Amino acid sequence: MANEPSELVIRNDKDGCAWLTLNRPDKLNSLTVGVFKELRGHILDLRADKNIHCIVLRGAGKCFSAGHDLGDIAEGEEVPSRGWHSETLRLMEKLPKPVIAAVHGHCYTGALEVALAADFIIAADNARFGDTHAKWALTPVWGMSQRLPRRVGIATAKRLMFTADMIGADEAVRIGLAEYAVPLDKFDAEVEALARRISENSVYSHAANKRLLDATDGRHLDAGLQWEVMESEGVGPDMKERIMTFTKKS
Known part of the structure; x- marks a missing residue:
């Protein structure tokens, strides 16, 4: 794809924490097979890396991610195997290290499925969450139907899935989707401090x-x-x- 960055997921290590950054800012970090391949590679490397005690997953630019790249869906994606995206997220979920999803801006549908596979979500106050599968006549295969109700309860999950409504950071905290919200100008510092506290423990x-x-x-x-x-x-x-x-x- 023209003008794609050389790294679709960037890894930076600091103080025992690995920062994984979704890196398609011009496309609002929309998720493609290429992004997942790089994410999966980092996940496999991190499983065996004894120097890393905590992982933060975030997005470059204006948002965490606007979700699954609809252009790729329309064109027909070539995935390595059936259930490969879901398997990749399960590998992340089962990492023997805490994984934080640091969400600012958009976090829709496939992006929300990615964030839900982290141990918990911290939201900037400009974060917006939603599940739009029903808007596009799609059904989830990356874990939404399993992780969302476990996080927020079955009735709330149904409301979000049936309406395709977008919710802000405060509502996400209220329903238990996000742990807490932080002003955007303090967001990076708060996530870094949180990751440091986790990394200092056993x-x-x-x-x-x-x-x-x-x-x-x-x-x-x-x-x-x-x-x-x-x-x-x-x-x-x-x-x-x-x-x-x-x-x-x-």
């Missing part, structure tokens, strides 16, 4: 906690409590060092 605990939460999501409480005890991964190799550092400061 990578062992992060990985174990993600596995625990994933394994027990939706289970009956007693079954989940039993799993927590019986399948406990115990303490990490840095436990004594962390406690000693704390006690020396006290």
